[in-house]
Amino acid sequence: MKPLRLAIAGLTACSGCQLSLLNCEQELPQMLERIEFHFFPMACSPAILEGEYDATLVEGCLSMPHELDLLLALRQHSRYLIAVGTCAAWGGVAALRNGENREELRQSVYGSSTATSGSFSPQPLHAMVAVDAFICGCPPEKEELLNLIGDLLRGALPSPISHPVCSDCQMRENLCLLTERSALCLGPLTLGGCGARCPSLEVPCEGCRGPVPEANLSEALELYLQKGYDHAAVLGRLRRFCPEWKS
Amino acid sequence: MSDTDKLDILTRVEGHGFVELVREGERVVDARFHLHESPRLFEALLLGRRFDEVAEIACRICSICSTVHKVAALQAVEQVLDVRISRQTRLLRELAVEGGQIESHALNIFCLALPDYLGVGGFPGLAVVAPVEMQLGLKIKALGNLIQETVGGRAIHPFNLLIGGLGKVPVEDKLRLVLDQLAETREGAATVTHFVSSLRETLPLLPAPECCAVSGGTALFGDVLATSCGEVIPANAVASWLNEQNETHSHAKVCRFDGEGIFMAGPLSRLKLLIPPEYANSLSGAPVSASLLARAIELNQALERAMAITRILLAEGIRKEAPPTVIPKAGEATALIEAPRGTLLHSYRFDSHGICVAANIITPTAINQAAMEQSLRQLVSAMEGADHDQVKTACERLIRCFDPCISCAVH
Incomplete structure (x- = not known):
């Protein structure tokens, strides 16, 4: 059987959703039998976007122009794009002062330095691209990620949660x-x-x-x-x- | 995709950065490490938030280091509010921090760094060329997470660590499970140091910069910063000594220090500064690339310390403790702690209603930027004549010796 070809990327975030996957220590060796971690810069070299992906998991929200470029490229070449974690799904902690002037906020940390001047108010992924499924949590539960992988291996998407x-x-x-x-x-x-x-x-x-x-x-x-x-x-x-x- | 699109990003590190080589004709003359992580502006996000929200938000700076961020933030807030913690809480927090140290070091050694030495791209390759070592690494890593979860309620962003105590103290059965697993893992972990020292180092031996590490407390805790130049800096003077500057090539502020020296934080620095003098000689000249071995040594120290703490907790018996009464008051405080990658500083000021009016967080990777720049320059000159790709690969390996945590640095 052809392995599931995955891309895993982090945008504006803490890497916790990607780390949650790497925290599936018991299951990782078994995953390798069925999954090709083709693009996963946090854990695998080199980071080359190439060909089509069965699914892309994206952690984090969007807050810089280069992140949008990467997200659009991933979307274009992925059958499924999954927002993983509350930042990707809703904006998350980074967005907690959205609605205020971003440049003033930025200057309150960086002063007049222009190093981060492209920064904009953090947005969830669905503000910019179509998202096929959402896994929430800061961080998500490991079981949710394992179930997601299981669903993707069957060519399916996870069923949304509806209870509080x-x-x-x-x-x-x-x-x-x-x-x-x-x-x-x-x-x-x-x-x-x-x-x-x-x-x-x-x-x-x-x-x-x-x-x-x-x-x-x-x-x-x-x-x-x-x-x-x-x-x-x-x-x-x-x-x-x-x-x-x-x- | 028809074209191969080479994204120039540094892999197998936490967060986003890249190495840029500066060339004159065909000659590589300099190398720079750019941290281009997107800033979340944590120091602005925390303003206006109440004292009991600060640690909950600040721990989100980084997943790998979330426990130590949480503890640092709690310590600073507790200092302002005059909240004393019990011996039991202190020991449980220390256990959680050691759990974070174990997880982070195991992740670095077995997942991020080892591929450089074994000629593979990452953990999928390791599973093929070094399955036994990878299994051992995953087992140790899982134990670090078990410890963090047992105390903190969750391996990442531990919610059970609160001002003055814990939500619920772990039951003794869970601590016994931790102790059993520590005892079971100990023997295997002891082989890691030997295994790591048997790896062939291809990087030139670059001298390590001066060292700094938190001192004055137990293991990773303390209230002063000690340096290899003999300085001992009290917590409230550390931020100005580190001297963070905004620079155009980095989204993280860069520590330029108070004077001429360049200082490195992290496992190698801690060992050099804090180990008993009888071992100090063997380490004093250790190069930057010895950081991996230092991490392996510290991994074993953390396992030993976690075991000792768990034994003490079980011997003394776990008690349910009443949460402290916290009365908001104005004030400011700075807490220091050693995170897996080095010195971490959290500093906050609150108004009389307990609202955060100033926040300053300085992380190990922000401290290490100047040391990374210096080492990159030394590497480029040591590799004079080598081709572009070789230099670039070596630069990336060198950066991984520092195990940078870029989400932390930029926050």
Whole structure:
């Protein structure tokens, strides 16, 4: 059987989604039997874009012109392009001050230096190219990446998740940090699939997987208000990973 | 794609950079390392955020180093807010940081650096030419991740490390599992040093620059920066001593230091500065390329230290601790720590409501840029007469000796 020909690229990000794949230590040797890691600059030399790819996994958001060039080239030569991680899917942490003047932000760090002057407000991949599937999380769960690889090997795409972190949390019979402890837990509004990793250790969900489809923001805001959190506080937290939350 | 499109990017490093050779006719006269990672502007992103958000956001600077970023940020915030941590929390944090050291060093040795020595492109090639070593490396790497996850709740971006303590302390059974695996891995890991020292080094022996490393605490922790010139710099004076400058060829600020010297941070520097004097002689003249061996030695030290900490924690018994009461107050503080690649600094100022009003983060790769430039120049002159491709390959190998973390450097 022909191996699955993959390209794996990182844009504006922390490399955590790519590292999550390399953290599948037990499965990596087996993956090599079925996968050709053809373009994977973080782990393999040389980095040459050549031929067509069965799938391309892209980590990170777009914030520099050269990233757009790479993304367009990858899109053009890939059957499937998958946004991996919350930065690629929603903008992520780098986008948390989107809506403000980028040049002023940039100058607050770099002063008058022009080295990074091409930098623009971080955008998710789907703002610029067609994206065939999304894997969310900061970082995504290893199991999600392994399932993605499994789906791609069958020529399929992963089915989208539609439940919130709260459902995962209830499955684990965790104490509800929002209702029982009045903690600012973003579980009701956040995409599930993580097994409620944080609330299971009594740490409130920080929303790192971005919005769940059909999130009922106004209802949730009411609930948060009852617990003493005003809209600005909740939206401030939500926008840590996704600038698109609007009141 | 019909054409072969050579992307001029440095591979097998974290983040984005490339080496540029400067030529006069056919002669290579200089080499520069460009860090062209996209800036996320973390020092701006953190402004206006409350004290309890700072470490959660700052750890996103880098995945490989997320645990140590988290701990550095927590330490700085706790200093400002006068939050004391328990001995148990201190030990658990140290264990998590050692886990990060193990994972990062195993990743560098077995995945990023080893292909240079065995003539393959990456881990797929290693699986063919060195399957036993690769399996061992993956096992050690997985153990580093297990440790980080056991304490931090997740191997990357550990959410369970909080101001003053942990969300939930790990149950003793999980620590016993860590201890069992450390004991099981120890023997194999001990062979790594021997294996690495048996590799044939093709890089010219380039003298290592002066060294700097955090000192004054246990293992990777401390509150001063010590240098091979005998300086001991207190945490709050380190940023000005490092003297970060904006330069046009790098998206990261470049440390130009306070004076003439060029300093290197990282495993080799730590060993040179911190090992007992009886071993110091064998390392004092070690070249830049000895960094790989230094990493292998440190990998074993980290495994030993992790084992010792886990034993202490189990002997003393794990207790659930009440979270501290935190009252916002104005102030500023700087925390230092040794990340896998060298000295890491997090510095924050808060207003009386606990809102972050200033942030400064200096990472090992920002510190090492001047040392990398100097070593590149020395390499180019040592390879006088070699052809362009040979010089370029050697330059890239040299850069990998520093194990740069470019997301960290640019942040």
